[in-house]
Amino acid sequence: xxxxxxxxxxxxxxxxxxxxxxxxxxxxxxxxxxxxxxxxxxxxxxxxxxxxxxxxxxxxxxxxxxxxxxxxxxxxxxxxxxxxxxxxxxxxxxxxxxxxxxxxxxxxxxxxxxxxxxxxxxxxxxxxxxxxxxxxxxxxxxxxxxxxxxxxxxxxxxxxxxxxxxxxxxxxxxxxxxxxxxxxxxxxxxxxxxxxxxxxxxxxxxxxxxxxxxxxxxxxxxxxxxxxxxxxxxxxxxxxxxxxxxxxxxxxxxxxxxxxxxxxxxxxxxxxxxxxxxxxxxxxxxxxxxxxxxxxxxxxxxxxxxxxxxxxxxxxxxxxxxxxxxxxxxxxxxxxxxxxxxxxxxxxxxxxxxxxxxxxxxxxxxxxxxxxxxxxxxxxxxxxxxxxxxxxxxxxxxxxxxxxxxxxxxxxxxxxxx
Amino acid sequence: xxxxxxxxxxxxxxxxxxxxxxxxxxxxxxxxxxxxxxxxxxxxxxxxxxxxxxxxxxxxxxxxxxxxxxxxxxxxxxxxxxxxxxxxxxxxxxxxxxxxxxxxxxxxxxxxxxxxxxxxxxxxxxxxxxxxxxxxxxxxxxxxxxxxxxxxxxxxxxxxxxxxxxxxxxxxxxxxxxxxxxxxxxxxxxxxxxxxxxxxxxxxxxxxxxxxxxxxxxxxxxxxxxxxxxxxxxxxxxxxxxxxxxxxxxxxxxxxxxxxxxxxxxxxxxxxxxxxxxxxxxxxxxxxxxxxxxxxxxxxxxxxxxxxxxxxxxxxxxxxxxxxxxxxxxxxxxxxxxxxxxxxxxxxxxxxxxxxxxxxxxxxxxxxxxxxxxxxxxxxxxxxxxxxxxxxxxxxxxxxxxxxxxxxxxxxxxxxxxxxxxxxxxxxxxxxxxxxxxxxxxxxxxxxxxxxxxxxx
Numbered sequence: 001x002x003x004x005x006x007x008x009x010x011x012x013x014x015x016x017x018x019x020x021x022x023x024x025x026x027x028x029x030x031x032x033x034x035x036x037x038x039x040x041x042x043x044x045x046x047x048x049x050x051x052x053x054x055x056x057x058x059x060x061x062x063x064x065x066x067x068x069x070x071x072x073x074x075x076x077x078x079x080x081x082x083x084x085x086x087x088x089x090x091x092x093x094x095x096x097x098x099x100x101x102x103x104x105x106x107x108x109x110x111x112x113x114x115x116x117x118x119x120x121x122x123x124x125x126x127x128x129x130x131x132x133x134x135x136x137x138x139x140x141x142x143x144x145x146x147x148x149x150x151x152x153x154x155x156x157x158x159x160x161x162x163x164x165x166x167x168x169x170x171x172x173x174x175x176x177x178x179x180x181x182x183x184x185x186x187x188x189x190x191x192x193x194x195x196x197x198x199x200x201x202x203x204x205x206x207x208x209x210x211x212x213x214x215x216x217x218x219x220x221x222x223x224x225x226x227x228x229x230x231x232x233x234x235x236x237x238x239x240x241x242x243x244x245x246x247x248x249x250x251x252x253x254x255x256x257x258x259x260x261x262x263x264x265x266x267x268x269x270x271x272x273x274x275x276x277x278x279x280x281x282x283x284x285x286x287x288x289x290x291x292x293x294x295x296x297x298x299x300x301x302x303x304x305x306x307x308x309x310x311x312x313x314x315x316x317x318x319x320x321x322x323x324x325x326x327x328x329x330x331x332x333x334x335x336x337x338x339x340x341x342x343x344x345x346x347x348x349x350x351x352x353x354x355x356x357x358x359x360x361x362x363x364x365x366x367x368x369x370x371x372x373x374x375x376x377x378x379x380x381x382x383x384x385x386x387x388x389x390x391x392x393x394x395x396x397x398x399x400x401x402x403x404x405x406x407x408x409x410x411x412x413x414x415x416x417x418x
Numbered sequence: 419x420x421x422x423x424x425x426x427x428x429x430x431x432x433x434x435x436x437x438x439x440x441x442x443x444x445x446x447x448x449x450x451x452x453x454x455x456x457x458x459x460x461x462x463x464x465x466x467x468x469x470x471x472x473x474x475x476x477x478x479x480x481x482x483x484x485x486x487x488x489x490x491x492x493x494x495x496x497x498x499x500x501x502x503x504x505x506x507x508x509x510x511x512x513x514x515x516x517x518x519x520x521x522x523x524x525x526x527x528x529x530x531x532x533x534x535x536x537x538x539x540x541x542x543x544x545x546x547x548x549x550x551x552x553x554x555x556x557x558x559x560x561x562x563x564x565x566x567x568x569x570x571x572x573x574x575x576x577x578x579x580x581x582x583x584x585x586x587x588x589x590x591x592x593x594x595x596x597x598x599x600x601x602x603x604x605x606x607x608x609x610x611x612x613x614x615x616x617x618x619x620x621x622x623x624x625x626x627x628x629x630x631x632x633x634x635x636x637x638x639x640x641x642x643x644x645x646x647x648x649x650x651x652x653x654x655x656x657x658x659x660x661x662x663x664x665x666x667x668x669x670x671x672x673x674x675x676x677x678x679x680x681x682x683x684x685x686x687x688x689x690x691x692x693x694x695x696x697x698x699x700x701x702x703x704x705x706x707x708x709x710x711x712x713x714x715x716x717x718x719x720x721x722x723x724x725x726x727x728x729x730x731x732x733x734x735x736x737x738x739x740x741x742x743x744x745x746x747x748x749x750x751x752x753x754x755x756x757x758x759x760x761x762x763x764x765x766x767x768x769x770x771x772x773x774x775x776x777x778x779x780x781x782x783x784x785x786x787x788x789x790x791x792x793x794x795x796x797x798x799x800x801x802x803x804x805x806x807x808x809x810x811x812x813x814x815x816x817x818x819x820x821x822x823x824x825x826x827x828x829x830x831x832x833x834x835x836x837x838x839x840x841x842x843x844x845x846x847x848x849x850x851x852x853x854x855x856x857x858x859x860x861x862x863x864x865x866x867x868x869x870x871x872x873x874x875x
Contacts, residue, residue, distance in 0.1 A: 030482035031513035050483040050514065069510050071482060075475065077506040079513070114506050120707060138672075141502065141534055159533025160635040160669070161568060164501035165708045165748040166532060168635065168669075183669060184635050186536045200633035205536075212540050217509075217516040223550050224517035233520070233557050235788070237527035238496045238751060244791035244827070245754070248783050250577060250870055251827045251843040252793070253623070285602050289809060295724075383607050384727075387597050387857075390809075391730070415730035418808035 023055035026091040027072035034082070035063030054088060061085045062109070067217070076102055076116030076126070081214040084109020089129075093118060105129040110214025112143040112156070133175035133191040140169035143211050144188070154188035154203050154211060163242040173197045276359040276381040276389045278352055284388060286322035290331075291315070291392035293414020297335060300397065305410040311337030313412045315394050317347060317379065324353040326379070327366060333374065335398055335408065343373050343398045343408075359389065373399045377409075384415070391415050478507070485511050489521065496528065499708070499751035504528050519550035523558055530565055539565045567875055571629040575874035581619040587862040588615035588652045597857045598810045612860075615655075619647045619868070627667075640664040654727045658685040665698075676700040689725040694718050708748040716740045733768035744779075756781035760799075770807035770815075776800050789829040789841070797821040816854045823847040830869075843868045 023040050032050045038058045039045040048060065054070055062068055062084045070078045074093045080086055085107040093100035098117040106128060119126035119137050128135040128142075130151040135142065144153035153173055158166040170183045178196030180189045188203040203211075234240040294314035298305040317331045328349025335343045348366035355361065359381035367374040376397035384391040397409040473491045481487060488511050495504040508525035511518060523545045529538035542565060545558040567573075591612040596603040627639040645659040665678025677699050684692040696719070702712035718738040722731040744758035762775035777799035784792045803815040825845040831838030845866040853859045 028479050028482055030478075031510040033513055051481065067513055069506075069513055071479065071506070071510070073479070075503055075506070077509070079509060112509075114502050116503075141505070141532070141537070156537050157529070157532045157534030158502070159535065160674075162501075162531060162533035164531050165499060165751070166501065167672075167704045167707055170672075182633060184633055185534055187633050202631075202633075203536075208536050209540065212537060216540065217512040219512075219516040219519070219522065219544060219548055221517055223519045223548065224515055225520045233523050233527045233561070236493055236496065237524055237531060238499075238501075239527055239531055240789055241752060241785045241787045242531060243789040243829075244785040244787070245783070247789055247827050247829065247841045248785075248791040248793055248825070250841065250872060251791075251825060251845075251868065253577075280607070284599055284604060287599065287601070383610065384730075387599055387809075388604060388607065390599075413724070413726070415733070416809050 023057065024091070025053045026056050026088060026093075027054050027070055027076075028052065029054055029068060030071035030077070031067075031069040033067040034065035036066045036068045037061050037063075056088060056091050059085065059087045059107075067215070072102065072116060074098065074100060074102065074116040074118045076118065077114045078104060079112045079215045080106070081110035084111065086111065097121070100125060102126040103129075106144070106146045106151075107131065108146055108148065110143070110145050110211060112141070112212075112215040114141050130191070132193050133173050133197055136172040136174065138167070138170035138172075140171055142169070142171055143215060145211055145214060149193045151191045152188055152203075152207070152211065153182075153191070154208060155182045155185055157185045159185040163239075163245065276383050278355040278357065278359050280383070280388045281321070281352060281359050281381060282324060284321040287418070288318070288320045288322070289416045289418045291317045291319065291414045291416050293392070293394070293412050295410065295412035297396060297398075297408050297410045297412075299400075300407040300409045305408070310408060311335060313394070313396050313410065315412060315414060317392060317394070317414075319389075319416070325349050325351050326361070327363070333367065333377070333394070333396065335396070343401060345374060363394075373401075382413075389416070482510065483514060485515055485518075492524070492528075497751065499748070501528055501532050505532065505534075519545050519548050519554055523550075523554055523561070526558070526561055526565075530561060530568075533568070535565055535569050539569070570875070571631060573625075573627045573874065575623075575625045575872065577621070577623040577870060577872045579619070579621040579868050579870040581621075581866055581868035583617045583619060583647075583864060583866040584614070585617075585862055585864045586614045587612045587860060588617075588649065588655060589613045590860050590862065592857050593860045594856045598855055601811050603856060613652055615649050615651045617647050617649045619645070619866075621645045634669050636666070636668050638664070638666050654687045656687050658688075659683065672703055674700075674702045676702075686725055687727055689727075690723045691725055691728065691731060692723065693721045710746045711744070712746070713743040714740065730768070733766060734771050735767045736765035736772065738765070739763045752785045752787075754781075754783045754785075756783075768807075769805045770803060772804040773801045773815075774804075775802075786828075788832060790832075791825075791827050793823075793825040793827075795821070795823045795825075810857060811855055813854055815858065817851055817858050818853070819849065819851040821847065821849050839871055839873065841870045841872070843870070 029036070029048045029050060029052045032048055036048040037045045038048045038054060038060045040055055041057050048068065054060070060068065062080055062082055064082055066082050068080050072091060078086060087105040087107060089105055090101055090103040098121040100118040102118050102125065113128065115126060115137055123138040126137045130146045131148050132151050135153055141156040141158065142153060143156055144151060153171065155169055155171050158164065158169050160168045168183065169185065170181065172179055172181050173189045173191060174197065175191060180197040180200055182189060182200045186202060186208070187200050189200055190198045292315065294312055296309035297311055297313045298307050298309060313333065313335050315333045317327050318329050319326050327347040331347040333345055333347060345367045347363060348368060350361065350366050352361070361379050363377045363379050364375045367377065374397065378395045380393045380395070381389040382391040382393055383389065391413055393411055393413045395411045397407055400406040400408050473487065473494055478488065478491050488507050492504045492507040495507060505525065505528050508521060508528060511521050512525060522541055526538045526541035526545065529541060539562065542558050542562045546555060546562065591610060592606065595611055596605050621643065623641060623643040625639065625641040627637050629637045641663050643661045645657070647657045649655050660683045661680060663678050663680030665676055668675045680696045682692065682694040683690065696716055698714065698716035700712060700714045702710055704710045720735060720738055722734045724731050740760060740762050742758055742760040744756060746754065746756045748754050758779045760775065760777045764773050766772040777797060779795060779797040781793065781795045786792060799819045801817040806812050806814045823845065825843055827841055827843040829838060830840040830842050847864040849862040851858060851860055
């Protein structure tokens with residue numbers, strides 16, 4: 001069926017050079033107020049009323065109180081105000097594909113147009129001429145005023161914040177002296193005869209009002225609302241529905257924050273860490289590795305180590321789960337400050353084969369030298385990330401070699417590496 | 419209906435072939451035209467008589483002066499998302515019947531939705547100047563406030579959310595109840611098994627944006643957000659996060675380009691866990707009126723900090739690069755589909771924690787009207803780690819995760835008008851991860867309820 005429509009529509013145009021039965025009906029005078037006349041090339045003028053057809057190459061004029069909306073078959077609309085004149089130069093439309101061409105000329109007066117299917121499919125397929133320049137279109141609602149010597153053209157929308165899934169509007173106004181692009185609603189350009197289009201400017205409110213009132217309707221008297229006018233505007237305009245999109249975006253933002261991958265990772269790394277028991281450690285059938293870690297040490301008073309950091313403790317303690325031994329074989333503890341060694345010692349091997357209770361052991365007896373320097377240092381194995389003994393905590397107590405009689409220390413944790 | 423359409427189209431075409439644009443000839447053809455107009459009137463009457471029937475555009479061409487038919491046609495256009503068409507229809511009604519105040523307010527609302535603010539403001543002010551019913555004037559005042567707000571060059575907004583959640587495996591415990599350790603499965607400690615937990619969440623966000631004021635719709639923006647989640651039992655997963663970001667929203671040749679910088683500070687169980695600095699670039703373009711394509715690049719410089727409960731956190735420190743692309747398609751004004759493909763490269767100090775991720779996410783959102791929505795999502799992600807974690811196994815780790823979620827939201831003003839600024843959401847998420855290492859194969863079901871208050875000027 002669509003093909004039939006296309007053929008019917010296109011035939012008169014394609015045959016435009018040859019004699020045809022009549023002019024091409026390209027749309028309708030959809031709303032007429034006051035005096036409006038149309039003239040086709042070579043024909044006498046006719047009075048235009050609401051509902052009458054308009055034809056390709058019609059020249060349409062409005063009187064002092066006139067106003068007209070032309071609705072083309074592709075749903076492009078042109079509205080012109082009083083004392084205006086426009087020509088419908090060319091219209092081709094294939095309803096099957098929405099391909100076609102729309103070309104019109106605003107000769108004088110106030111106008112507004114809203115692009116239809118042809119421009120929506122391919123914006124370059126529509127152009128609107130004025131005596132001083134041409135308007136190229138990118139999905140647009142546009143208004144303006146035109147005279148023989150000057151035109152002011154304003155982009156009305158759709159703006160970038162539209163919630164109607166519309167492309168933002170844009171226009172390019174050009175003549176043989178130059179061109180100007182406008183991408184922001186409420187901005188416009190002035191073109192004077194013989195001059196390039198001006199730079200874009202934010203159209204002053206009073207000037208914009210003048211343009212819009214030229215093509216807009218002005219209510220008078222009592223309200224005459226119709227029978228379909230019920231319900232809230234938020235609902236009937238779709239704004240309430242569109243608001244759901246914004247609400248969804250907000251909800252996603254809040255939920256995303258709660259479900260961040262960061263916490264997921266953390267959860268996998270630990271599950272209620274607690275001190276292992278020797279029985280649990282002995283349950284590990286085999287494997288060797290090394291607990292290594294580093295952290296700050298402090299002054300210790302009365303068993304509590306706190307205050308400002310005085311240096312770094314680092315440790316490496318081997319483990320052989322098969323042989324059930326800890327430390328030995330290069331295991332060491334090192335305390336440094338300002339690059340100089342304060343206390344360093346290797347740690348000898350110890351067996352946990354027969355230990356019981358929490359996996360906590362005093363290393364004093366296996367820390368080699370200097371004798372007594374690490375008295376009170378303990379090692380604790382921790383179940384971490386669901387893994388038995390996945391982490392070791394070394395709680396260091398060491399003599400301050402720079403200030404004998406004082407103690408340094410603090411807990412340092414390290415994870416197991418193979 | 420197809421026959422009807424053809425008939426309607428045939429009318430003006432046949433008329434055009436026979437009616438020369440000549441007043442005299444028109445009068446000669448009056449009888450023929452009269453028959454055609456009667457046919458058009460019939461069609462319009464048919465469309466008008468049944469409120470449930472679709473109104474074809476051809477019926478409007480046949481009877482553009484039928485105001486009530488136009489009014490219904492405009493609502494049909496709105497429901498189908500043809501806002502520009504609706505604006506044309508409503509403008510037509512108002513040319514013919516400028517005293518229709520409700521229609522004018524609807525016209526203003528449609529223009530507002532199209533972000534044609536100057537036009538919308540003019541029509542709204544015209545309504546406000548009229549002796550219209552009080553409810554119409556009240557709505558017009560509300561729209562004027564919205565229009566003026568959107569027209570400001572500087573915008574502020576704030577969001578506060580309070581929520582409650584439940585996870586049936588908050589600690590992401592392995593489904594098998596065992597973990598590999600040096601290649602040997604070991605039964606998990608009882609307190610490391612699957613633990614359900616509830617949590618209370620609070621989120622706050624502040625944003626500001628400033629239009630540059632030039633001829634392009636370009637602006638700068640900055641946001642700050644705070645999130646806090648307090649677990650009831652698994653306190654080690656108590657989370658706080660502070661985030662700041664700033665960027666530019668630029669427009670160039672139809673492309674929306676958004677470069678941004680940000681900083682995140684995350685605390686777990688009151689201890690700093692992550693400090694991350696990121697930069698990103700998003701490019702999007704509406705290639706069709708309802709189809710938007712986008713591409714995102716983001717680089718995170720992640721600095722994990724060891725905590726009491728995550729002593730190996732630093733092992734994860736390293737860069738993360740995300741490259742994603744996707745599409746958002748508004749199939750109808752109520753139905754939106756989204757698809758995103760993501761490639762991630764995560765580097766880590768411990769090479770065993772470095773991985774590559776490929777993921778695909780599909781989303782569907784149904785706008786239910788009156789501000790309500792239902793959203794569903796499906797994500798599949800595939801992580802391949804660079805090297806085995808020999809503490810666990812000599813096998814390289816491969817995780818495949820599948821996430822399904824459902825989210826329902828509604829403005830609470832539907833229940834009680836004074837709560838109009840609050841939105842409530844209920845969510846469900848099913849997470850299932852398979853892995854070649856039993857440690858990382860687990861499931862979690864999550865329920866969330868969230869109350870959000872939003873404010874903006």
